[in-house]
Amino acid sequence: MHVYIFVMESITWTSARTRATFGTSAQEAAATKEMAFNQGFYNLFLAIVAGVSIVLSATGSTAVGAALIFAGAGSMVAATLVLFVSSPDKRSAALKQGVIPAFAVIALLGALRR
Template structure:
């Protein structure tokens, strides 16, 4: 169970690094604007906010990866805590996204499924 949880946590981290790239480095690129359904003017107006938000996503990925490294080096309690913190925050952000903007359900599912599986499987691995 822990191995499967780690796989989903790693995939969630990779996705959040990609979100960082889109939000902080490629925000005004046409493909990113299409992904986030924005006009060029909207992207320009929100560039600073997106840059900052991208770093939040990067930091969640970093916390998760550090947790995975600790899990792999037998520092299980600290590793679990960091994976729970990173993936739990990713999952919470997905819930907030869909709660605030129900039309963004698809994005919330994409953002939250892997963290949900990681958190759920990690919790199950502790319970058994």
């Protein structure tokens, strides 16, 4: 999901399809292009952290993998909560971006309690 968001924010931000997804006009997209480009990279880096954490956890580096899962997925959940609370009209988008990372954090907590 976060790689897809990266593509939309950093590569296709001004396209008609991406503008429709985010509900922006051509003028708004042009005015916010630099901000979206930067924000897209935040999403990409979070996705990379999550991916590396899964690989590390699967190959036996449990402590480092768990720490990265908490950092990456936890940041995604925190951003979801900020969007959910601050922009009631974007709650659907917040849930779409935050449900899977929330499940990852919950699953990790359950696994570590064993």
